Amino acid sequence: MSSEVYAPGLEGIIAGETAISTVEGGLRYRGYPIAELAENTQYEEVAYLLLYGELPTRRELESFRRRLDEARLLPGELVRFLRSLPPGIPYMDVMRTAVSMLAHFDLGYRSWPSEPTAAGALERCIQSTRRIAERLLAQMASCLAAYYRLCRGLEPLSPRSGLSHAAQFFYQLNGEVPDELAVRACDVSLILYAEHEFNASTFTARVITSTMSDPYSAVVGALGALKGPLHGGANEHVMPLLRRIGSPERVETVLQEMLARKERVMGFGHRVYKTGDLRARILTQWAKRLAEQRGETLWEDIAQRVEDYLRQQKNLYPNLDWPAGRLYYYLGLPMELYTPIFALSRVAGWCAHVVEQWQANRLIRPRARYIGPPLRPVVPLEAR
Ligand code: CMC
Numbered sequence: 001m002s003s004e005v006y007a008p009g010l011e012g013i014i015a016g017e018t019a020i021s022t023v024e025g026g027l028r029y030r031g032y033p034i035a036e037l038a039e040n041t042q043y044e045e046v047a048y049l050l051l052y053g054e055l056p057t058r059r060e061l062e063s064f065r066r067r068l069d070e071a072r073l074l075p076g077e078l079v080r081f082l083r084s085l086p087p088g089i090p091y092m093d094v095m096r097t098a099v100s101m102l103a104h105f106d107l108g109y110r111s112w113p114s115e116p117t118a119a120g121a122l123e124r125c126i127q128s129t130r131r132i133a134e135r136l137l138a139q140m141a142s143c144l145a146a147y148y149r150l151c152r153g154l155e156p157l158s159p160r161s162g163l164s165h166a167a168q169f170f171y172q173l174n175g176e177v178p179d180e181l182a183v184r185a186c187d188v189s190l191i192l193y194a195e196h197e198f199n200a201s202t203f204t205a206r207v208i209t210s211t212m213s214d215p216y217s218a219v220v221g222a223l224g225a226l227k228g229p230l231h232g233g234a235n236e237h238v239m240p241l242l243r244r245i246g247s248p249e250r251v252e253t254v255l256q257e258m259l260a261r262k263e264r265v266m267g268f269g270h271r272v273y274k275t276g277d278l279r280a281r282i283l284t285q286w287a288k289r290l291a292e293q294r295g296e297t298l299w300e301d302i303a304q305r306v307e308d309y310l311r312q313q314k315n316l317y318p319n320l321d322w323p324a325g326r327l328y329y330y331l332g333l334p335m336e337l338y339t340p341i342f343a344l345s346r347v348a349g350w351c352a353h354v355v356e357q358w359q360a361n362r363l364i365r366p367r368a369r370y371i372g373p374p375l376r377p378v379v380p381l382e383a384r
Pocket of ligand 1: 319
């Protein structure tokens with residue numbers, strides 16, 4: 001057996017190769033710096049880049065958008081299921097079940113290679129994954145909007161073709177598209193959330209795929225991992241903390257108490273970024289713009305004081321969830337939608353990794369260091 005390497009939480013371990021993104025030297029998707037993508041592209045272009053490897057030409061983008069529009073309508077059975085749910089179910093749980101159900105109503109999925117090791121099956125798996133990815137991009141957004149409306153006693157809205165992905169989401173939520181600044185701010189958040197190499201949910205999707213399971217299962221698993229507050233769930237905790245602090249003068253007192261109790265400040269810290277997260281810096285600008293437009297800059301003032309305090313006292317920097325939690329609040333979105341919105345975006349990254357895992361698959365099966373009882377005999381039941 002090779003020499004043992006042990007790193008709790010796999011910290012610092014290179015667990016595979018990827019050509020999709022890197023966090024080395026600033027986040028890049030397929031070679032493009034994240035700041036340039038956030039400045040010059042729309043989410044759909046980024047999703048295409050992740051899934052197909054290159055930015056689309058205008059024609060490729062139009063065709064991609066058309067395919068998304070064609071896939072947006074939900075199966076009636078899924079809407080009936082959403083209607084039947086008891087109140088108060090967490091949105092991420094609903095998304096997880098919905099993705100699992102969507103597989104049953106995807107006729108193309110039924111021909112998912114039953115023998116993925118047969119000749120030609122690899123190419124079919126890759127093509128199928130991209131097709132499923134497009135469906136999930138469209139349908140997870142429709143599903144979230146439909147569930148949101150049903151929870152408020154409103155009927156789900158049919159999609160309106162020709163809108164951008166971000167505008168479409170707003171339309172399906174509220175029946176109207178907000179102003180350009182709001183749509184673009186949401187669009188940029190989707191670009192920034194779309195991909196982040198071997199984060200916990202993506203790694204989960206790759207582990208599932210490495211057993212030659214299907215993309216729906218990989219996305220269901222990834223949703224489960226994303227839900228946790230150490231990963232995607234952090235953005236929902238930002239506004240409650242800012243409200244609890246209440247004013248810039250109270251920042252030090254509240255944070256001192258939290259840190260003394262060893263409480264984590266959600267939206268701060270990162271396993272890889274130890275000197276700041278570029279994505280957070282980009283999205284903070286958009287959060288500030290929206291706050292100014294709304295004339296509601298109190299939360300930005302408090303947020304800035306929190307950032308200063310944690311940098312000075314703990315050398316902790318905000319991650320993307322910190323500005324995202326405020327930005328979605330300024331967009332008028334209720335908190336329970338924040339982590340599912342992260343999922344709507346990250347599904348592009350997950351599926352790109354599923355494709356890549358297929359392209360050079362090796363079962364992901366690490367070893368464990370045993371720390372249980374030493375060798376001992378089994379005592380028969382009568383003698384225990
Ligand atoms: N608040 C307070 N202290 C913190 C925080 C935080 N958010 N993050 C790290 N620390 C402290 C931690 O207590 C420890 O201190 P000490 O050495 O005194 O015990 C030190 O910093 C190192 O922490 P760690 O747990 O070893 O760091 P990690 O690499 O395991 O943690 C993390 C990464 C993201 C789990 C952690 O920073 C955290 O829990 N953050 C809050 C949750 C959060 O914002 N998650 C979103 C992550 S980014 C979005 C995404 O990609 O999903």
